[in-house]
Amino acid sequence: METLLNEWLWQEEYWLPPGITWQDIEMKEDEGHFPVPRDLIYTLPLAFAFIAFRYVFERIIAIPLSRHLGVKDRVRIRAASVPKLETFYEQNSRQPSQNEVVSLGKKCGLSQKKIQTWFRHRRNQDRPSNTKKFCEASWRFVFYLVAFTAGLGSLIDTSWFWDHRECWRGYPKQPVAEVHRWYYILEMGFYLSLLLCVSVDVKRKDFKEQVIHHIATIFLIGFSYCSNYVRVGTLVMLLHDSSDILLESAKMLHYAEWTRTCDSLFVVFALVFLVTRLVVFPGRVVHTTLVVSLEFFQPFFGYYFFNALLLVLQALHIFWAYLILRMVYKFMFMGKVERDERSDEESEVDEAEEESEEDRDECSWEQRKGAINSKLASLANNCVLNNLKNQRNINSRLPKAR
Structure with missing residues (x-):
């Protein structure tokens, strides 16, 4: 297996510039540590450790914090127990077609409207609670805050943090510091x-884009490490973490319904995101990998593959910037951020219909109460009029009695 990998995967033309071999970049112990693929073997057990730590963090810290900040979960109408509908919901579809609704109505002896209402309530029943979304946002906020702080502290004294040409000076024989390796x-x-x-996380409208982003990020981190693009890679990670901190903190405040603070923080996040992802990232990072790097070596497969991944990330940045600008537009012209443009994938119509159904129930009760009140008032008026009429008749008989 090792021989096969060496002959196919670790070919020098894939990972190194033309004219450079693996022997040329070997380092002695006193020269430092050269990044090798086996260093990344720790990432898999570390991923499971993160999942376990997240489970503990959400229950010990995030949930009590959500209660302290006033996060409230919406009380939803629970669907009635109908085994046939539940089986169809679990095994077939959560949104049945019109023909399926008719067929289910015949099997269950229910009207089409009741079938549709049952499925709407059942879907809303599975929607994630605000507490769950708060826990997810708080976990990411803590990691991004720690990663950004540690990354900035380890990079601020490096030469390539201030001069991006230093990313390529001496490439590919560049030792990696222990702190950057663990970063x-x-x-x-x-x-x-x-x-x-x-x-199992909250599924949002941009679910596919999120999956593409995670996969591209993993490939980007792994490939850049194996190709010793560590200096540029650390800058990319630092840029992403800087705006993600503000995004997750704004989400936490949104779920806690701290509206003013959330809206103000969202404006700050939008500015930081647009500057870092649409100006700094393409203007400095992508430019140095596409253009400046060619001053130090000839292009090879790793050069094209690494830049392709960066351009995929940039395309996702443009997509998210469009969503953010839509929210900024609503904030400026409507006074508040109405809704997260990346809200849950579950149909918003379901919740709107549930709210309208509650409103209709309330309105119908108000109408019935108004009708009862009007009838009572009419009855009271009739009683008063009758009393007055009887009183006049009595008064008219008094002179005759005298």
Whole structure:
């Protein structure tokens, strides 16, 4: 297996610039540590460790914090127990077609409207609670905050943090510091844990884009480490973490219904995101990998593959920037951020219909109460009029009696 990998996967033309061999980049112990693929073997057990730590964190810290901040879960109408409908919901579809609704109505002896209402209530029953979404956001917030702080502290004194040409000086024979090696391993392990948990996390409208983002990020981190693009890779991770901190903190405040603070923080996040992802990332990072790097070596497969992954990330940045600008537009012209453009994938119509159904019930009760009140008032008026009429008749008889 090792021979096969060496002959096929680890060919020098894939990972190294033309004219450079693996022997040329070997380092002695006093020269430092050269990044090798076996360093990334720690990321898989680390991903499972992140999942276990997240489970403990959500129950010991996140849930009590959500209660302290006033996060409230919506009380939803529970669907009635109908075994045939439950079986269809679990095994076939959560949104049956019109023909399926007719067929289910015949089997269960229910009207089509009741069948549709049952499925709407059942779908809303499975929607994630605000507490679950708060826990997810708080976990990511803590990691991004720690990763950004540690990454900035380890990079601020490096030469390539201020001069991007230093990313390529001496490439590919560049030793990697121990702190940057673990920075890579922790980031890759975290994104791997997110990919493993994607099926149980809150499913949003941009679910596919999120999966593509996680996969592209994992490939980008892994490939950049094996190709010794560590200096550029650390800058990419630091840029992403800077705006993600603000995004997750804004989500936490949104679920806690701290509206003013959330809206203000969202504006700050939008500015940071647009500057870092649409200006700094393409203008500095992508430019240095596409253009500046060619001053130090000739292009090879790793050069094209690494830049292709960066461009995939940039395409996702443009997509998310479009969603953010839509929310900024609503904030400016409507006074508040109405709804997260990346809200849950579950149909928003379901919840809107449930709310309208509650409103209709309330309105019908108000109408019935108004009708009862009007009848009572009419009855009271009739009683008063009758009393007055009787009083006048009595008064008219008094002179005759005298």
